[in-house]
Amino acid sequence: MEQFRIQKDNGLEFGLYTLGDHLANPNTGQRISAQQRLNEIIELAKLAEEAGIDFFSVGESHQEYFTTQAHSVVLSAIAQATEKIKISSSSTIISTLDPVRVYEDFATIDLISNGRAEIIAGRASRIGLFDLLGYSLNDYEALYEEKFDLLLKINENEVINWEGEFRPPLKNAKVLPRPLNGSLPIWRAVGGHSASAIKAGAAGVPMQIAMLAGPTQSFKESIDMYREAARNYGHDPAQLPVATAGFFHIAETTQQAQKEVYPHINEGMKLTNGAGFPKRGFAMGADRRNVLNVGSPQEVIEKLLYQHEQFDHQRYIAQMDFGGVPFDQLMRNIEWIGNEVLPAIRKHTKKEIDQ
């Protein structure tokens, strides 16, 4: 775990992530400028740090309605604006990037931030970037596997010899600068699919799994399969951190939280994913056994603790800015997190690990 900068004794880490979506607030129809959105993301990271949140990450989407395509540049600004919060991508689409350049960028961010940078590498759920950056969709899986593998090799070796299909060979190549403490935590981003979880486990890399809604039990299956695959391939699951990621919103009451955030999530998903969030599914999200962390502070805390009990995971990251949620609501959520959520989950999850 230490290799991935996870201190078990600290209990469940709590983070925030943004996909960098750039959508109108459905209640007003107004969309802030791209410049304002970027500044607010950086501001959000600062506020997260002040509230004691452990982690902040920014995703890369080369589609309409997004604004953090150059996510490593945004992370670099966040590195400069903050002092202790961990910073990461969520995700870096390694398939369509050069792993050498990605490593150079993130090692640089690691140095600027005094050893706080991580990479979460994914495969993209939309495919606009394949055309934009000159890759063939036919190579969707092969590109990811080869480039992710190369990224891991660069992390392990300062001097690298490598040959593959999608990039010119590297001969005694030195990939510089090196991160502050020699290596970066590199995670594999996994969608709901257990096949990806198994690949992450077999490779012995930390896994971050996305879970929008549905029974906690179903996601536990993927996490169990990840750990089993790790064991079968000779890795110790106790050394491999697991993170979960999903929608998050808190208000005074669960009804109020649903009311506030539903239009943002529903309209946002329609535009970015092509289908809204069905109301019934969202309503079911209020059940404690459902992974959707939308509710009163007490409800959400209990859900997070239930999820931790089921998953025994090391980090949860919350997406709360999707779909044009106004900044004052984000600030209120950060306050709830700092005052209510963090003390509660730290108290309970630290204790659990000490036993």
Added chain:
Amino acid sequence: MKIVGLSGSNIGSKTRTTMKYVSEKLTSQYPHVDWNFIDLSDYTLEFSDGRNYMDYEGDTGYIAKTIMEADAIIIGTPIFQASIPATLKNVFDLLPINALSGKIVSFFVTAGTSKHFLIPETQLKPILSYMKAQTVSTYVFIEEKDFLNKEIINDDVLFRLDALVEDTVMLTDTYQRIRSEKESMYDF
């Protein structure tokens, strides 16, 4: 109310002939319906490659988006080699898993032999169920002998098609009411 007529084959005339009848029936009797007839033989479709449906371009993108926006779909399909045509299956493959959730789907089938009568039960309905459609359970099965010179000559078939159209519109109306009643119970 948006209803899409989807003619599922790119060859032959029986399905097209029937869809023309359905089209006339629907537009004359239900003027409030926004009717859009897609005959796959008029379009050039790519095969599904698993991408999000919004990422398809040209005809493929148009058809995927039109179906996703519909409240109801009336499918007309021939039977090829004891199953639905590949062209129609490809349309399903372009769409997300729950693409037909909340949509009413009805269909008629044109076939060269009565031996194909149960093919839609075993080949088409499972797809519609998997994609979460509200399927109109009764379908109209039409044979070679019901056509002459690109016209339906069997009045029984015409009556059954009239009922299919009526059921589709009525169920779409009803389903929308049920859903809005249910959704108004949620306080968000």
